[in-house]
Amino acid sequence: MTEATLLIRGARILAGAAAQDTPLGDILIRGNTIVAVGEVPPQPPGSITREIDGSGLLAAPGLINAHMHSQSGTMSGFADGLSHPAFMWLTQAHTSRRTPDEIRLAVLLCAAQMLTTGTTALIDHFPGQRFSTADMDAVLAAWEETGLRTTLAMRFFDGVFSDIIPAGIEVPASVTALVSGSGLLAPHPLAELREQMPDLITRWHGRSGRIGLCPAPSNPDRCSDEALLFCAELAQRHDLPIHTHLLETKAQARIARERYGESTLAHLERLGILSDRWSCAHAIWLDEADIALMAQRQAIAVHNPESNARIGTGRMRTPEMLAAGVSIALGTDGSGANDNLVMQEAMRAAALLHRSDLPDRRQWVTSRDALRMATVEGARALRLSGRLGEIAPGQLADIVLYRLDAPWWRPLNDAASQLVFAETGAAVTTAIVDGRVVLDQGRITTFDAPAVLGEIEAMEASLRARNADLFAAADAIAKAVP
Secondary structure, eight states, X not given: OXXXXXXXXXXXXXXXXXXXXXXXXXXXXXXXXXXXXXXXXXXXXXXXXXXXXXXXEEEEEXXXXXXXXXXXXXXXXXXXXXXXXXXXXXXXXXXXXXXXXXXXXXXXXXXXXXXXXXXXXXXXXXXXXXXXXXXXXXXXXXXXXXXXXEEEEEEEOSSOOGGXXXXXXXXXXXXXXXXHHSOTTOOOOHHHHHHHHHHHHHHHTTGGGTEXXXXXXSOGGGSOHHHHHHHHXXXXXXXOOEEEEESOSHHHHHHHHHHHSSOXXXXXXXXXXXXXXXXXXXXXXXXXXXXXXXXXXXXXXXXXXXXXXXXXXXXXXXXXXXXHTOEEEEOOOOHHHHSOOOHHHHHHHHHXXXXXXXXXXXXXXXXXXXXXXXXXXXXXXXXXXXXXXXXXXTXXXXXXXXXXXXXXXXXXXXXXXXXXXXOOSTTEEEEEETTEEEEETTEESSSOHHXXXXXXXXXXXXXXXXXXXXXXXXXXXXXXXX
């Protein structure tokens, strides 16, 4: 079967974070790969499957959301001012006991938001509870349906969530019994993981050329050393990334010191498994030795500036980490902690977060730093470095077109800076993933987005009734935990 050939004619091209200008040019895509950029000569009659008029449009690399949670897609605006334990237990109430169809609806809700705002690839750290194979099949089928480039980070824990169990706080005995006896956060036996994960990888990894999987500790401190070693062996065997939360809260840093006598990163190093496969969401409570170790082993930090600020867990030491040579990708986190999945907002927050603390402007995170985090560094987290994140021959064809008639693009002064500081995702008109048009003139082509949005309220009402006991427990914990 002949590969489809797509030609974008006469667009302004922002080739990547390092680009200093946006020349007018053409982009020729054959199959899922960019084959020419610049002046593309006339092609033989009938050889172009589709031609897009790029006049008045900016072509930019698709953005990569390197940390999000599809299970939290329905949670925008759900609470404010909660402690981290209270936030986590309310998240359990919102996301537990879902049917396969409800898992699909949550994925499609997230996809609709990302596709229409310029995100073309992502890492989904799923789920928030002990998973079944049926759960994973449901979420993977849904992501395949969306057309997005997706790595499903198979989130697990075979230990306890000690960092979100309130210590020294008086809560009703009935709540304590429910939290401990619900089974939602019961450790996942390693023997089951050894069967489930390889089976899922065999059946799903590489599907449609866009679906990837990887082992994903919920947090290394919630996992046994045996499980962490299994992750490293599985990733090595199948050439996969490893994704995890890392030192998101001060409590996690304390627990790691108490458990290991050293930091979490130092413990991963002692196990001999810290490497460039690891992408570590949040990475807030790192000391200088941790930062140096991440740089040495080329592990990737995934900055989530808005969610960290939203729930008050702290600020990643971005300027120091960049200066030390740490690779930093960018994520939104889930909608429960961040309220939206708009990567332009995450880029702007990453660039602005530390400026008032740094009188030496040479230490500031620049707009191009932030754009690099959201493109080529995100590709590194996906283990697609050199193949994704720029518009260049040989790269995978993940491209977004923005309307330059939007007020914030007039005049076109510096496309990279305007993409980070001015764009909100509202000017996105077309998105191409793996050479396929998945957003066409603002309309999602892969699924019926209006129909999905129309089902969300009924889904949420059903879930609230089903999980009334969990909502009551979360409310009690929120009142008890300062």
